[in-house]
Amino acid sequence: MARNRKSRRQQHGSAWHWKQTDCWYYTPSGTKKRQALFDEAGERVRGKDNREVAQLALARIKLAEELSPAGPVKSREWTVAQVCEIYLSDLTKTACPEWVVQCKYWLNDFCGYCGALTVHELKKKHLRTWLERHKTWNNNTQRNVIGCVKAAFNFCCKFDDLDANPVSSYEKPAATARVTCFSPEEETQIYAATNTAHALFLKGCILTGARPYSELAVVTADHVVETPHGLFYLLKARTPDGSFGHKAAKKTGKDRRIMLCDEMEQITRRLILASPKGSGVPLFRTMRGKPWSQSNGVQQFSSLKKKLELAEDRVTYTCRHTFAKRTLSGYYTGKPAGIEVLAGLMGNTPKLCWDHYAQWADDYNDPLWAALGKTKKKRKAG
Structure with missing residues (x-):
């Protein structure tokens, strides 16, 4: 027998609970716009079990409408x-x-x-x-x-019951590409000028291309996966408590795999000895043993930048851009990688990598020069 859905509908003017916001509302007769219900303290009536409080709030509204000589009271002014x-x-x-x-x-x-x-x-x-x-x-x-x-x-x-967005037509400025990266000389100066824990954290960011605080800083020994090809960090899209495991998890719904080069594998195996599996302790920590966060990380790098008089656009995130440039140029292997490969290594979409890093990709720029009859000149030995 089919269920009678109409019998379950609330009449206009009745109090009803909306699971989306966990609040109580009513729909005035003759309109389709819902109105929130508020208790005597001016707070929204929340919770599915607070039906009596919601009905009492609705009764106060109806009584005010009846006693008001100007008709129904106006909706609440939002700030x-x-x-x-x-x-x-x-x-x-x-x-x-x-x-x-x-x-x-x-x-x-x-x-x-x-x-x-x-x-x-x-x-x-x-x-x-x-x-x-x-x-x-x-x-x-x-x-x-x-x-x-x-x-x-x-x-x-x-x-909710807000009528309109007053700044909906406000235009955003055009985005600008992030093109900063560390030179090998700057990298050497940074490692020498900071403490060993901070230098190791920055080096890990450069060697992996991981996002500093939302990815590398949260890695523990339990995130390390060993395969016949080598090690990689695996950040699940969802953690056991239901939260997102990495920055892009909400958008992509995919796990994040951070591949490790040989040097990074050696660093990881050494760090696991101090923070073994099951301990839940992040591999990369400050000199005081605390996890790296945006708060202490930015403060540490700001002091370092002032000490070395680095350019204003140099930040911790520059390590990730440095990884992108070196990967595209074949800095470590001598074989330049393509945009699609870089996107897989960085956990980005090919379009985003193209927008930000295509200027560093010789595989895409060389054909443009070749179309004009120009080829890359060979460097003289020595």
Whole structure:
């Protein structure tokens, strides 16, 4: 016998629970727009078991509508701070911890500037003026910040009762390719100027091309896999607690394999002796035995950069770009690799590697020169 779905529907004006947000809502008669229900303290009514609290909240709304001479009361005025708070509470459950920390910093800074404004009062000029106050943010950072702010308002429009996104049409600046890399001379200077733990961590980033803090810093002996070809680090897309195991896991849903060269294999086997399987201790740690994080890593590299007077665009992530350039140019093996191979080694898509690193790929640039009748000149011996 077919189930009667109509009998399970709530009538307009009744309180109903939405599993997506774990909140209670009601739909006013004559409309299709849901309205959230709030308790006496002004907090959203949450939890499937709080039906009585939701019905009481709905009764207060209906009573206010009946007693109001102007008709039904207007919907609650949203503030910018409330939008950001709701978005961050959901983001904490779905995004990787590094991205959550970054978004919290941006949105808290944004709320410090205009968080008390209502959504109706917020204009694109407020966002532009706030961005102009941060002189050190380049185009790529501004793109991420603008996308984060837009995502907060879009989330409340899609999954809550916010009417419109006031900054939806704000344009992002064009992205700029990251093309910085360490020269062999700079690499030697860095190893000599920093402590052994930091030098080993940076060397691991250069030899593997791994993302410093979301990949290499979390590797333990349990992530090491041995095959007839050699060792590699395996970061699962999902960890046992259900969170994402690496940065690209949410987007690709695939495990991350970090292949190791001979030198990196020797380093790994030595580190496993101090942090064996089952210990859960990261292989790469600071001089004090703490795991590397974006906090202590950035602080350590900033001091190093100041000491050596390195260019401003040199950061820890430059190690990953150095791996890309050396792989494409055949620095270690004498045989240049292609973009597709590099994408597999770095855990990126071929398109992303093409956009960022194609200028270093001789296999793609040489045919362009050859089409103009030019070939690479042979270097003289000595």
